[in-house]
Amino acid sequence: MLFLFFFSVASKAKTKGMDKVDCLFNSYANSALGMIDPDGIEALCSDLGVDYTDVRILIFAWKLKAEKQGYFTMVEWQTGLKALGVDSLSKLKKAVTELEKEVGEPSNYDDFFSYAFRYCLTEEKQKSVDIESICELLNVVLRAQFRPQVDLLVEYLKVQSDYKVINLDQWVNFLRFCKEITFPDLENYDATQAWPLILDNFVEWMREKQ
Amino acid sequence: MTMNERKTIDLEQGWEFLQKGITKLKNILEGLPEPQFSTEDYMMLYTTIYNMCTQKPPHDYSQQLYDKYRESFEEYITSTVLPSLRDKHDEFLLRELVKRWANHKEMDRWLSRFFRYLDCYFIARRSLPPLNEVGLTCFRELVYQELNAKVRDAVISLIDQEREGEQIDRALLKNVLDIFVEIGMGQMDYYENDFEVTMLKDTAAYYSRKASNWILDDSCPEYMLKAEECLKREKDRVSHYLHSSSEPKLLEKVQHELLSVCANQLLEKEHSSSERKLLEKVQHELLSVCANQLLEKEHSGCHALLRDDKVDDLSRMFRLFSKIPGGLEPMSSIFKQHVTAEGTALVKQAEDAASNKKVFVRKVIELHDKYLAYVNDCFQNHSLFHKALMEAFEVFCNKGVAGSTSAELLATFCDNILQKGGSEKLSDEAIEETLEKVVKLLAYISDKDLFAEFYRKKLTRRLLFDKSANDDHERSILTKLKQQCGGQFTSKMEGMVTDLTSARENQANFEEYLSNNPNANPGIDLTVTVLTTGFWPSYKSFDLNLPAEMVKCVEVFRDFYQTKTKHRKLTWIYSLGTCNLIGKFEPKTMELIVTTYQASALLLFNSSDRLSYSEIMTQLNLTDDDVVRLLHSLSCANYKILNKEPSTKTISPTDHFEFNSNFTDKMRRIKIPLPPVDEKKRVIEDVDKDRRYAIDASIVRIMKSRKVLGHQQLVSECVEQLGRMFKPDFKAIKKRIEDLITRDYLERDKDNPNIFRYLA
Numbered sequence: 003m004l005f006l007f008f009f010s011v012a013s014k015a016k017t018k019g020m021d022k023v024d025c026l027f028n029s030y031a032n033s034a035l036g037m038i039d040p041d042g043i044e045a046l047c048s049d050l051g052v053d054y055t056d057v058r059i060l061i062f063a064w065k066l067k068a069e070k071q072g073y074f075t076m077v078e079w080q081t082g083l084k085a086l087g088v089d090s091l092s093k094l095k096k097a098v099t100e101l102e103k104e105v106g107e108p109s110n111y112d113d114f115f116s117y118a119f120r121y122c123l124t125e126e127k128q129k130s131v132d133i134e135s136i137c138e139l140l141n142v143v144l145r146a147q148f149r150p151q152v153d154l155l156v157e158y159l160k161v162q163s164d165y166k167v168i169n170l171d172q173w174v175n176f177l178r179f180c181k182e183i184t185f186p187d188l189e190n191y192d193a194t195q196a197w198p199l200i201l202d203n204f205v206e207w208m209r210e211k212q
Numbered sequence: 213m214t215m216n217e218r219k220t221i222d223l224e225q226g227w228e229f230l231q232k233g234i235t236k237l238k239n240i241l242e243g244l245p246e247p248q249f250s251t252e253d254y255m256m257l258y259t260t261i262y263n264m265c266t267q268k269p270p271h272d273y274s275q276q277l278y279d280k281y282r283e284s285f286e287e288y289i290t291s292t293v294l295p296s297l298r299d300k301h302d303e304f305l306l307r308e309l310v311k312r313w314a315n316h317k318e319m320d321r322w323l324s325r326f327f328r329y330l331d332c333y334f335i336a337r338r339s340l341p342p343l344n345e346v347g348l349t350c351f352r353e354l355v356y357q358e359l360n361a362k363v364r365d366a367v368i369s370l371i372d373q374e375r376e377g378e379q380i381d382r383a384l385l386k387n388v389l390d391i392f393v394e395i396g397m398g399q400m401d402y403y404e405n406d407f408e409v410t411m412l413k414d415t416a417a418y419y420s421r422k423a424s425n426w427i428l429d430d431s432c433p434e435y436m437l438k439a440e441e442c443l444k445r446e447k448d449r450v451s452h453y454l455h456s457s458s459e460p461k462l463l464e465k466v467q468h469e470l471l472s473v474c475a476n477q478l479l480e481k482e483h484s485s486s487e488r489k490l491l492e493k494v495q496h497e498l499l500s501v502c503a504n505q506l507l508e509k510e511h512s513g514c515h516a517l518l519r520d521d522k523v524d525d526l527s528r529m530f531r532l533f534s535k536i537p538g539g540l541e542p543m544s545s546i547f548k549q550h551v552t553a554e555g556t557a558l559v560k561q562a563e564d565a566a567s568n569k570k571v572f573v574r575k576v577i578e579l580h581d582k583y584l585a586y587v588n589d590c591f592q593n594h595s596l597f598h599k600a601l602m603e604a605f606e607v608f609c610n611k612g613v614a615g616s617t618s619a620e621l622l623a624t625f626c627d628n629i630l631q632k633g634g635s636e637k638l639s640d641e642a643i644e645e646t647l648e649k650v651v652k653l654l655a656y657i658s659d660k661d662l663f664a665e666f667y668r669k670k671l672t673r674r675l676l677f678d679k680s681a682n683d684d685h686e687r688s689i690l691t692k693l694k695q696q697c698g699g700q701f702t703s704k705m706e707g708m709v710t711d712l713t714s715a716r717e718n719q720a721n722f723e724e725y726l727s728n729n730p731n732a733n734p735g736i737d738l739t740v741t742v743l744t745t746g747f748w749p750s751y752k753s754f755d756l757n758l759p760a761e762m763v764k765c766v767e768v769f770r771d772f773y774q775t776k777t778k779h780r781k782l783t784w785i786y787s788l789g790t791c792n793l794i795g796k797f798e799p800k801t802m803e804l805i806v807t808t809y810q811a812s813a814l815l816l817f818n819s820s821d822r823l824s825y826s827e828i829m830t831q832l833n834l835t836d837d838d839v840v841r842l843l844h845s846l847s848c849a850n851y852k853i854l855n856k857e858p859s860t861k862t863i864s865p866t867d868h869f870e871f872n873s874n875f876t877d878k879m880r881r882i883k884i885p886l887p888p889v890d891e892k893k894r895v896i897e898d899v900d901k902d903r904r905y906a907i908d909a910s911i912v913r914i915m916k917s918r919k920v921l922g923h924q925q926l927v928s929e930c931v932e933q934l935g936r937m938f939k940p941d942f943k944a945i946k947k948r949i950e951d952l953i954t955r956d957y958l959e960r961d962k963d964n965p966n967i968f969r970y971l972a
Contacts, residue, residue, distance in 0.1 A: 129954055171953045171960065178965060196923030196966045199946040 022089040027079045038074040050095050057142050061101045064117045071121050112177070118143050119173045130167035133159050140176070148180040158204050165200055172198045186212075220271050226264045227280060230326075233257045234284055237322050238292070241315045249322075257326045265329050274334040281327055281343060285350040288319070297359060302366050303384070309363060310387045312355070320347040345397065352395050360406045363388060367407070368414050371449070375418065386453035393455055400457065408458055412465050415446075419469035427474050432517065433525040436532055439470045471532055475539060514546040526590040540596050547591075548600035551583050555608035563614045572613055573625035577649045580605065605656040619659045620892065623666035626650055626689065631674060632681045643685055651692040658939035660697060661902065665895045668705055669749050673888065675712050676741065676788050698936060707747030715741040718776075725772045732771065734764040742773075742782070750898070756786045756808070757833045759815040786812075787838075795853070799876035804853070805883040809834070809842050814853065817871040825867045836865075837889070843869065845886045851877065853884065903938060907948045910934055912957055915970040923949075923966045 030042035038046070047054045066082030068074050074082075083089060086097040105114045118139055122131045131139070137156045145152040155176065159165075165172075175198050183191050188209070193202045233253070239246040264273045293312050300308050324331060324343045331343045341349070367388055374380045392403040419442070426435050446466050450459040517525050533539035558579065562572040583601055591597040609618050628634045629646060638646070654663060674680040686709060694702040719739055726733050758766065766784060773782060789808035793815075794801060806814070812832055816823060823831075829839045840863045847856040848863065853875055857868045910933045914926060921929075927945050934940050949968070952958045961967040 169950070169954050171950065175965070194924060194927075194942070196949075196960070196968070198950055199943055202943070202946070 023080055023083050024076075026083070026089070026091065026094075027074075027076060031076075035073075037076065038079065040072040043072060043074070049091060050098055052098065055142060057146070058098050058101060060118055060121070060142060061105050061114065062098055063121060064105070064114050065101060068121070071124060112174075115143065115177045116170065116174060119170055130169045131173075132167050133165070136168045136173070144177070144180065148185075151180045151185050154186075154208065155204060158207055162200075162203065162207070164203060168200070172200055175201060220267055221260065221264050222271075223264070223273050223276060226260055226273065227277075229260055230257060230280075233326065234323070237319060238288060241319060242292075254325070258328065261327055262329045265334060274330060277327065278330055278334060278340065278346075281323065281330070282346050282350060284323070285319075285347050286354065289350060289354045293355060294358070297355065301362075303370065303381070305359075305363065306366055306370075306384055306388050309355075309359070309391065310384065313351070313387075313391050316347065316351050320344055323347070348395070348397060356391075356395055356402075360392075360402075364407050364410055368411055371411070372414070372418060374449070375445075382452045389453055389455060400455075403455060408455075408461070411454075411458075412461060415462060416465050416469055419466050420473070423470050423474050432514075433522065433528070435474075436525065436528045439532055440528065442466060442470060467532075471539065475533070475542065514543060515550060518547065518550045523586070523590055526586070530591050530594075534592075534594075540594065544591075544594075544596040544600040547586075547597060548604045551579075551601060551604035552607050554579060555604060556611070559608050559611050559613055566614075569614050569616070569621070573618075573621050573650075573653075576609070576653060577646070580649065580653065602656065605653075606658075609653065609656040610658055616892075617659060617662060619657055619663035620666050620895075622650060622653060622657065623663050623670055626667060627670040627674065630681055630685055630689070631679050634681060640685075643682075644688060647685065647689045648692060651689070651696050654693070655696060659899075660701070661906075661937040662895070662899050664701060664705075664937075665749070665899050665902075666891075668708070669891050669895060671705060671708060672749055672788075675708060677790065701937070704747045707744055711743050711747060712741070715743075718742055721776070722769065722772055725775070726768075732768050734761070734768045736761055736765055738765045738769065740769050743785075745783075751785045751787060753783050753785050754787070754835070754838070755833055756812060757831060758786070759812055761815070762808075762812075795875070797875050798873045800880075802875075802877065802879075803881040805881065807842075807886045809838060810846060810884060810886055813842055813846065817854070817869075822868055822870045825863070825865045825869070828869065839863075841889070842886060843867075845884060849884075851875070851882060851884050903940065903944070904948065906934060906937070907940055907945055908952065911945070911948060911952060915958060915968065919970050920961070921968055923968065926968060 027038065030038045030046050032039040032042060043059070044054055047056070047059060052058050062082070063071075063074075065085060066074060066078045068078050068082075083094070086094070086101075088094045088097045105111055119131065122135055122139060123129070137159055140152050140156055159168075179197070179201055186208070188205055191197070191205050193205065233249075233256075236246055236249070236253075240248065261277060264271075264277060267273070293316070297305065297308055297312060320343075324347075327343055334340075335342055367385055370380045370385060389403070389407065392407045393400065396402040422442075426438060430438065443463060443466055446462055447459065450456060450462060454462070514526075514529065516522075517529065529543065530540070533543055555576065558572060558575050561575075562569040580601075583604075587593065587597045587601055611618070613621060626647070629638075629643060654660060657663060671686075674686075680686055690702050690705055690709070693705075719741075722738075722740065770782060773780075786808045791806055791808050791811035793804045793806060793811055795804050795814075804814075809832075813828060816828060816831055820827075825839070825843070828843070829836070832839065834842075843854070843856075843863050846852075847854040847869060848861055852872055854869045855872045856863075857870070907930065910930050911926065914929050914933070915921060926949070927942060930945055931940055949958065953960070956971055958968045959971055961969055
């Protein structure tokens with residue numbers, strides 16, 4: 003008897019909680035699609051008081067493990083909000099500001115960084131992202147932490163003509179470069195190691211500038 | 213006399229008797245008039261001693277006699293020998309010493325005979341030093357100890373005198389040094405410590421002085437001559453009077469002082485001697501820019517010898533320097549610099565003038581011959597110099613020469629030799645030899661694949677336009693290339709040569725086919741060469757609009773070919789074809805040998821008198837490049853088969869052309885050449901593409917077998933694997949690795965980004 007009661011209470015709590023989450027979802031979702039689309043996200047951003055291009059939205063997407071850029075499915079929404087432990091807009095607002103800290107953990111950050119790239123792959127079987135988008139992404143994701151590197155790297159990427167697109171391997175190494183290489187002297191950079199060629203070229207370009 | 217009857221000899225008595233014998237001996241040794249010992253004398257002395265030793269105690273005087281034996285020597289030495297030595301010096305001292313030593317040994321010999329009983333019995337029982345040792349010890353402690361330093365100095369002084377050219381008594385020195393040896397009684401300690409050490413020090417000082425003088429005054433060759441002489445003489449010295457064990461130490465010292473210490477100065481020697489005198493004169497006579505110009509040239513010893521081809525001096529230098537540890541490295545390094553400079557100068561010459569560019573390869577071969585001879589002769593085939601030669605050639609053979617790589621120039625050089633009319637003046641052996649040298653030169657070039665591709669392109673023209681001079685030579689060079697670079701290098705070329713042979717057979721079959729099927733006959737003599745695609749360079753086949761007559765030929769052959777093989781596709785490369793046309797000109801009918809392209813253009817004029825550029829292009833369906841080239845060859849070159857309007861020197865799209873019915877030539881049959889397109893760009897593109905594939909394949913191969921490998925190791929293994937054909941650029945390898953990562957062949961290790969994993 004007791005058990006049943008407990009169960010029912012728990013399930014009620016669950017459904018009640020889920021209901022709130024689902025309601026929240028529905029308030030932004032495109033009913034025809036059955037998921038939140040770019041317009042919905044924009045609305046959500048404005049309600050959260052966060053700019054659409056703010057990195058926190060990207061982090062939010064990462065937490066949701068959202069697969070498609072600009073869209074959140076029901077499942078993603080539910081899983082994400084559950085992970086955050088929130089079920090209302092106000093709680094969500096608070097959680098989002100906390101997210102930046104969470105992502106700051108080195109193990110999380112690497113994961114987030116890769117995610118940011120994959121999030122940009124819109125076509126099926128797409129493996130690389132165009133330079134323009136990469137530059138924007140770098141600015142959003144990395145500039146706060148590694149401003150001088152990002153500024154110069156973005157400048158270089160726009161100027162060079164060897165590469166029209168960047169793949170995941172190169173992307174991941176951008177982060178490693180910022181973390182490991184002393185800047186701006188680049189003293190410990192060794193081109194004979196397995197750095198992607200684009201970074202070898204970048205370093206050469208930087209050394210010529212100096 | 214029996215034992216019992218023997219009278220006991222008293223010590224005093226006995227010794228007095230013995231003393232007489234000893235005195236007698238001394239007198240003999242001193243050269244005083246004294247008769248020799250008779251057998252009886254000897255017996256008496258021996259027996260006396262015997263008795264004195266075998267008497268019953270207390271009359272057993274063995275110990276006393278033993279002591280007295282030593283005392284005799286001591287007494288003699290102290291009273292007679294030492295005084296005679298002390299007042300002498302230098303050579304006189306040495307002579308006296310030798311005499312006294314000889315005497316001592318003699319005395320020792322005699323006395324031991326007398327005192328033999330003691331030696332055999334008493335000494336053994338008491339474990340005492342034997343008598344000869346006693347004697348020698350006396351001499352050593354009394355004479356040698358006091359005088360050895362003085363003797364040594366006297367000897368060394370004589371040696372130095374001999375070094376200065378004086379005659380000395382070598383036998384005397386030998387005798388003296390024998391004393392040093394013998395006094396050690398089997399050990400060389402006395403010789404080494406009391407003589408050799410100082411002698412070596414003195415030698416070093418002597419040659420050090422000489423060296424510092426000579427190095428200033430003498431030129432390098434002069435100095436080396438002197439050095440060689442000195443070493444010879446020192447060696448001689450050892451054989452005549454020094455102990456043989458001194459030889460290595462002595463020579464080493466001399467070499468060190470004359471060569472090692474001065475090695476750098478020798479190598480860096482400023483000016484050869486005659487040049488220096490000239491410069492001094494000029495400076496003295498003319499105070500002008502001229503002197504400065506002469507002085508501005510920088511020379512150094514070894515460089516000067518190489519520059520002036522002084523082979524004997526170089527051989528001498530090698531001989532001398534090879535004895536010093538590390539003496540050859542600087543020499544080989546200068547040799548390498550010199551050869552590199554000469555080679556680089558050839559490169560520059562070729563850059564400066566096109567005529568020099570033509571002979572560049574020949575000059576490089578000559579350079580190689582010259583310096584290989586140096587390595588074999590002057591440098592006695594030493595591996596260090598072989599290496600230096602190789603490295604020098606690798607440096608300048610990989611430099612570009614006026615826009616062409618040496619790979620290309622080498623291929624052109626081969627083409628010239630193997631072409632008809634290329635080397636008719638040379639004998640077969642000479643050609644073989646040259647081809648041999650060319651292949652050797654290829655070893656120095658890192659872009660071997662580039663050479664192969666150029667060679668293949670030129671081989672194509674030789675084979676297809678029947679320009680090859682000699683089949684045997686063609687095969688011979690392929691064999692040599694195969695030996696040097698492996699089968700893979702030559703497999704395609706060999707395929708090409710084989711194709712030609714098959715083509716002839718095929719042609720015979722075709723002709724048989726035609727005779728069996730007279731309806732099929734196109735009415736034109738047709739020869740087709742079927743090429744196996746993989747072997748031959750790729751040619752773009754344009755859809756040339758063939759003249760009607762030729763179209764039939766193509767169809768007929770196609771039908772024939774179908775009867776032979778069903779599963780092969782024929783692609784026609786008209787750009788490689790030739791055609792014999794009969795031109796009915798007013799003056800006379802002539803035969804024109806042209807390419808298929810040219811023939812197609814000319815045949816257009818059978819149906820039109822006048823055609824514009826664009827009409828020709830449309831009708832032929834070729835590119836502007838091709839049309840310009842072929843029209844130029846027919847209207848602006850040596851033979852003007854077509855008249856061009858306007859009659860400018862170049863073709864422009866607004867030109868018009870007419871058949872030149874007035875054309876003629878003194879020959880009945882002429883060949884109108886169509887200069888080939890510059891293949892260089894295409895070749896380089898093709899090679900780059902092949903390299904990308906080769907690098908990919910190599911990386912995959914390595915990773916497949918290693919599974920996990922670090923970046924640097926992967927790169928170095930890749931370079932090694934591909935080294936036989938070309939030197940892959942690090943950047944190119946990196947790019948291919950990236951590409952392979954994108955294509956999911958490889959991935960980076962999660963924990964160490966410098967390590968790659970193979971993805972099966």
